[in-house]
Amino acid sequence: FGELQVPEISASRVPPLLTDLYQFTMAYAYWRAGRHQEPAAFELFFRDNPFGGGFSLFAGLHDCLLFVRSFRFTDEDVEFLRSVLPPATEPAFFQFLRGLDCSGVMLRSVPEGTVVFARVPLMEVAGPLAVVQLLETSLLCLVNYASLVCSNAARFRLAAGPRRKLLEMGLRRAQGPDGGLTASRYTHIGGFDLTSNVQAGFLFGVPVAGTMAHSYVTSFTSLEEVWPQVSMLNGDPDPVDFISLTKGWLTRVCELLRAEHGKIREGELAAFLSYAIAYPQNFLPVIDSYSVGCSGLLNFCAVALALCELGYRPVGVRLDSGDLCRQSVDVRRVFRLCSEQFSISAFDSLIIVGTNNISEQSMAELNKKENEIDVVGVGTHLVTCTKQPSLGCVYKLVEVRGRPRMKISEDPEKSTVPGRKHVYRLIDAEGHPFLDLQCLAVEPPPEAGVSLSCYPLGCDNSSVSVTPAQVVCLRQEVFTKGQVRLGRATSFPFRQLVHIFVFSSEKSLVGFTPEVDWKSG
Amino acid sequence: FGELQVPEISASRVPPLLTDLYQFTMAYAYWRAGRHQEPAAFELFFRDNPFGGGFSLFAGLHDCLLFVRSFRFTDEDVEFLRSVLPPATEPAFFQFLRGLDCSGVMLRSVPEGTVVFARVPLMEVAGPLAVVQLLETSLLCLVNYASLVCSNAARFRLAAGPRRKLLEMGLRRAQGPDGGLTASRYTHIGGFDLTSNVQAGFLFGVPVAGTMAHSYVTSFTSLEEVWPQVSMLNGDPDPVDFISLTKGWLTRVCELLRAEHGKIREGELAAFLSYAIAYPQNFLPVIDSYSVGCSGLLNFCAVALALCELGYRPVGVRLDSGDLCRQSVDVRRVFRLCSEQFSISAFDSLIIVGTNNISEQSMAELNKKENEIDVVGVGTHLVTCTKQPSLGCVYKLVEVRGRPRMKISEDPEKSTVPGRKHVYRLIDAEGHPFLDLQCLAVEPPPEAGVSLSCYPLGCDNSSVSVTPAQVVCLRQEVFTKGQVRLGRATSFPFRQLVHIFVFSSEKSLVGFTPEVDWKSG
Structure with a gap:
């Protein structure tokens, strides 16, 4: 949680009439x-x-x-x-x-x-x-x-132990805009590593993080929405047919996992492709917009393998619903399988982010149950101090x-x-x-x-x-x-x-x- | 709770970076x-x-x-x-x-x-x-x-019923300054009559209220701190010996209630006197800084009777600890007794304010128990929504x-x-x-x-x-x-x-x- 320095913010948050x-x-x-x-x-x-x-x-x-x-x-x-x-x-x-x-x-x-x-x-x-x-x-x-x-x-932080990274993401549920900003700032002093709150980064230098929401994923319907279809990935000089490359990987992943191709959501794949084209170095999608096992994880693996083939390192995935522990274990198993099967060692260092109404108690339970969660995002229970x-x-x-x-x-x-x-x-x-x-x-x-x-x-x-x-x-x-x-x-x-x-x-x-x-x- | 008008505040509370x-x-x-x-x-x-x-x-x-x-x-x-x-x-x-x-x-x-x-x-x-x-x-x-x-x-408001006045006073326990201001504003829309928050009055026109805290009472030690000793009450052209007048009433009140003069706190009496000299039209002290029955209520009655004799109307008292219902009944009984005994009808319309960690549940219980509380002040449970x-x-x-x-x-x-x-x-x-x-x-x-x-x-x-x-x-x-x-x-x-x-x-x-x-x- 860094230095306890006083940043130079000159304005008080409290006018003198804000009193009884x-x-x-x-x-x-x-x-x-x-x-x-x-x-x-x-x-x-x-x-x-x-x-x-x-x-x-x-x-x-x-x-x-x-x-x-x-x-x-x-x-x-x-x-x-x-x-x-x-x-x-x-x-x-x-x-x-x-x-x-x-x-x-x-x-x-x-x-x-x-x-x-x-x-x-x-x-x-x-x-x-x-x-x-x-x-x-x-x-x-x-x-x-x-x-x-x-x-x-x-x-x-005590419940999470020293290893896991902690992300504060409670702004939308905070008690007002300033409650959210105060939370982002002081949870960092209290042991959180990251915040989703951009203004807290701007004013107080707290490291900010975040990639995509479900709305982004559900806004896509078909691969026709991916653009440019034959794409120059950001920073890459040579155009590649990223869609075809990914489709090829998707077929191989489905074969490896014996998954039904028919259950895969094309819109989700389009969303992942578009994000990877925009940010090939920062690919960390949310994979539970439809179904982790039947669609999200497969789509992630396909896009991530295509990225690896092009020399990029995908970052990981986010899980935002259901049993995070069980799913993280399943996801990690698939990552290991891909790494072994396709000899892609980048899949050994993918991270799994878990975010779903985490409380102090459920954080403590993470340490008792088998799981593969590297980063935990905490919102409501942290910032509003429900307890x-x-x-x-x-x-x-x-x-x-x-x-x-x-x-x-x-x-x-x-x-x-x-x-x-x-x-x-x-x-x-x-x-x-x-x-x-x-x-x-x-x-x-x-x-x-x-x-x-x-x-x-x-x-x-x-x-x-x-x-x-x-x-x-x-x-x-x-x-x-x-x-x-x-x-x-x-x-x-x-x-x-x-x-x-x-x-x-x-x-x-x-x-x-x-x-x-x-x-x- | 008045009109649902939009006051003209031009600045947004949210800069566009205050987001994920x-x-x-x-x-x-x-x-x-x-x-x-x-x-x-x-x-x-x-x-x-x-x-x-x-x-x-x-x-x-x-x-x-x-x-x-x-x-x-x-x-x-x-x-x-x-x-x-x-x-x-x-x-x-x-x-x-x-x-x-x-x-x-x-x-x-x-x-x-x-x-x-x-x-x-x-x-x-x-x-x-x-x-x-x-x-x-x-x-x-x-x-x-x-x-x-x-x-x-x-x-x-539903728990309190339509009759009782409700005062929001949660600023100090709110989730940040803006949490307090938001609470003062929107609890007024939700059915509260008053707020202690001056800034909410300034910005949103919510009626503000408040008189004194315990610190004011405990800051006084003796009657020598009352000044001027022979006093011109605010707005009154003729100097009166307000202290002697009040002392006389205190003796009569003690006789009426068979109270021990020795247990009365002189500092509390000095505090009440000073406040009454400053605001003879707005006398509503907090009476539980030491003991309601042995000191605060007696001191209040003495000062209030002196004010009545001079033609002012004291407003009432505030109770901030202990069993508010029981105490309010005791206080009301004494008010009625004074009214009858000294023929001071202003004592029939004194109000009793209760403030002590009120929750929705304890508010509902007020309606079941005998009590004489006219105004309820609510802080923590209201503004932070503990439930x-x-x-x-x-x-x-x-x-x-x-x-x-x-x-x-x-x-x-x-x-x-x-x-x-x-x-x-x-x-x-x-x-x-x-x-x-x-x-x-x-x-x-x-x-x-x-x-x-x-x-x-x-x-x-x-x-x-x-x-x-x-x-x-x-x-x-x-x-x-x-x-x-x-x-x-x-x-x-x-x-x-x-x-x-x-x-x-x-x-x-x-x-x-x-x-x-x-x-x-």
Whole structure:
């Protein structure tokens, strides 16, 4: 999943009005009471790991940075607010809004793509009370889905294992155009290799892939639609009668497989021929528009063998319906047979792409059943996160004017842990992180080689003693004085942390120092 | 839910690169074979109603129209495509792309917000083969989520009944910023009254609402933070000692309810006072930041009674945790008690807002349990459609050069019904729609008062005879020759069709004429 670089996209995806109305009514009440400039700090965190799992990937930081950097109200914005806020709102408040920006805001954050855990404050947003309050909804919106879909991709990657290539192809089923674009971008960070989404390639450099849909295949009826009939394949100087060549191969393939020539769809063959003429180096058709065994596979083999004869290397096939595992085995058997029978070694390296409503569970089952699928395309279940379509990040006030703040709720799990904190990732002697430790910001940091006692989350009230071999500060200042500052943060992308997934359900990975009263929190 | 007007937003939400790469490889293959200008028609439909229900609302048309109207590739787009398409792609193809637009495309569609059913073609997109193929992913992306979230809103509205006001407030949990904006817009069409999303108000005129969050309440510690201490309430010329006035009322409320004064949170009282000073006409605080019964409700009553004494009308309270029904009954009892005891009739019309992870099911349960909730705010379950986070609209080729096309799949339900169709909604003598009839476009339309035979979907092979009292053509040409044409389409917004929900699970509402061979399709 490459580098976690921030590409240079200058526009924020979030205009400052894309927020809840109450942010403005609260800002007005602060302003009216003269409290709007009081220094305050909010923490952003989620209460439960998504998908019933033991971890999450944090994502969306880049979009948050663009948002705070460009946070400013236009005259038009302010005029609209004047029309929706209560008429009693004093005119001077709108002048105040017009002059607002994030130059007084400090944002401390976990790096993009980091493995994180529930209840750990991932971001701290500190600054003037009215301003940091106004940022709430937009920051949550940008982090929640990005982190969710990134975590989902990591789960698909874990289910798929390291070998198989994974293609994201969910745009059409995503929750809106931006949901699709966000998914393409953050599933790549979460472990996907490719996307079908061209705009994600354009904006974020994600590798794009794709060849043809069923509609392409069914749009052809007969070989008369192949053009030019005596064809110059792209890039080839000599005209060849590609149709006759392929027909010859089709007869040989039918004989080899004892297939009925009469069941073969001529339109499908015409579609494959036309595609191969257009892209002889990139031949990877979808072969189940009619019947894989009776038509699609035979047509593919014939065209691919003709291409091989002309010196091209066909790429492979896509299966999009039915039992992908069984079909892939059948297809691979035919590829091997052709390779042996016709001495065409290119048929040994053909790839099989499987795409048909793949879920995390069916991905995991691929590893248990015999199959020959090299690339898996995933759409709906990946991008809409059907298993849990939202992450519950919250944004809670923890300090005002240097005094810790907390909320006590009718629902105990909705209560918050007061005070600004620091978060340290403790590393063991093998270089593996084993605990994320939360301390109050005023406490001294843990030290490598020095024993400390802490309360692991969810382990009653009993403290444990741990000695880290190394201590890493998990969050860095990424925005201050109106400027984005992306330093050399220690990144923990998920592949370095595979061991965490194994243990995360067994033992707690988050601890508090004794000074943080997490029991009451 | 107001008029189904199209507001004047000029920019499309979808750049033409926001699509799958294979649309371009297919377009190239068509172009290379000289087939790109062949007249073709695609149909857009879904195979199953969402949420296990009997209907859907169609939405997203407005965005589709903006998309096709502005569909054009920039030089930058084309250069990017040149870098990702296979090197063999002929340069003339990129010139072809650069000159493309939708001036040759005709779009026929069901009106925005219409009740529709599975397998009925909602849109027909006809035009040059390569162009209508290129539109696929974007149109699907725009219709799928809009229709899904609109349908979800309609289900929440049905569960809530017509009386309760519904507030959409899901932006922070939505699948990206645009997911949130789309949700705010289309849940309004689906039956919601209000949104918290300011941008949705700005762009689409959806009424916005909201007052305060817990963070506002917890940011206050003491009455010293209320300012000015001797206050001019907004719009009131005479200064009053609002704090002392409220303190007096708090004592009387505590006596009335026999509450312990010592458990009352001073910070919460300060927050309520400050808000009431800022917005004396719009006082609706969230009262569960600490404890509804021991603090929040008492503080609310004190401030609200003080406001009433000064001639203002407090609005109500919001409950955001715990058992909303039980608490709302307790709160209402206290309101009535205050009204009687202090002869303050404004307390009889206070509203109670409930917001706490409301699902369609918990909304339905509100009607079974005793409660006093007037407004329900819904977030996560509404906007992310947790019950089913994607709608499976597909876009299938049905005709090329006047010849019907179909796909036969390894999965029978993925096969398509060939040929261009017309869709008629048949109305009975009481004015109720009772059947959507699909005919081939070449067949004569059904006539009012004339009996016809059709095959209801899913009823084996047996035809039924029906006589419509009225026949409405369900789809209209909405885009042709590069122009949007929104005529006086007969709209079927869901409130006119409540009877359908009752019957839709019992009998089929979709039929085919005998000429459409739907069995083989």
